[in-house]
Amino acid sequence: MTMEVKNIKKLGIVALMAGAMLSCKGDEQSPGMEYMPDMYRSPAVEGYWDYAEIQGKYSEDAYNKLFEKYSFAPPAGTIPYAGPHAGKEDMPYEHGAPIGADKTHGLYGVRQDSAGILNAKWDKNPIAFSDEALKDGQVLYERFCSHCHGMEGAGDGAIPGTGKFPAPGAFSGPLKDKTGGEIFYTITYGKGAMGSHASQLNKEERWKVVYYVQKLQGNDPGAETTSDTVAVDQPAVQDDAPIVPEENAHNTH
Secondary structure, eight states: OOHHHHHHHHHHHHHHHHHHHHHOOSOTTOOSSOSSGGGTOOOOOOTTOOTTEETTEEOHHHHHHHHHHSOOSOOTTOOOOOOTTOOGGGOOOOOOBOTTHHHHSOOTTOOBOTTHHHHHTTOOEEEOOOHHHHHHHHHHHHHHTHHHHOTTSSSOOTTGGGTSSOOOOOTTTTTTTOOHHHHHHHHHHOBTTBOOOTTTSOHHHHHHHHHHHHHHHTSOTTSSEEEEEEOTTSOOOOOOGGGSOGGGGGGOO
């Protein structure tokens, strides 16, 4: 047997022994030795929450630290979740989505209401009208709506302009008589080829868009307001309680 063959056999034996050593492990969930595991295995951490447990056991001290250590107040600029029992200052919305919205618009878990759009028709804008609110509504409209409805609300946006999608009616034409409440309802839940924009626009922003759409209709955007208005400099709050089933609302963060 030549020296070269002997060396190959020795290398084979070493490889087998190394493989056996690497395959031996006490934890069946462990892959054994890993090369730089921190590059692809991140720790499982839920921010701001440890379930008041230490190594799987409830601890009174850990529970108390939740209130001492963690911040329950949302950071500035974020939108807090207010829950299904929000007060008037959180602008709750009691109208359910159209029947079948879970199938047509993917709003799974949404409360459906056959009379939702009818009841919403008479809703008044709770945001105090001002030039600033109208200006904000224009910025939001041009950002989230103009690609379909067009810059002037004529239904001639870039998307229907491709010929692949139906053009929405003009605000100065077929949609001229839509009330502010109906416009808000449609923005919230969608209609036809238009999807729900509740995840893109919080309620204050939606009501500001309503003001601008009313301007495009040729109507007086300040005519439909409530006597109990919300100042426009208040922090915007998104509480789409109808989107979250009430029985599961406590699980929503």
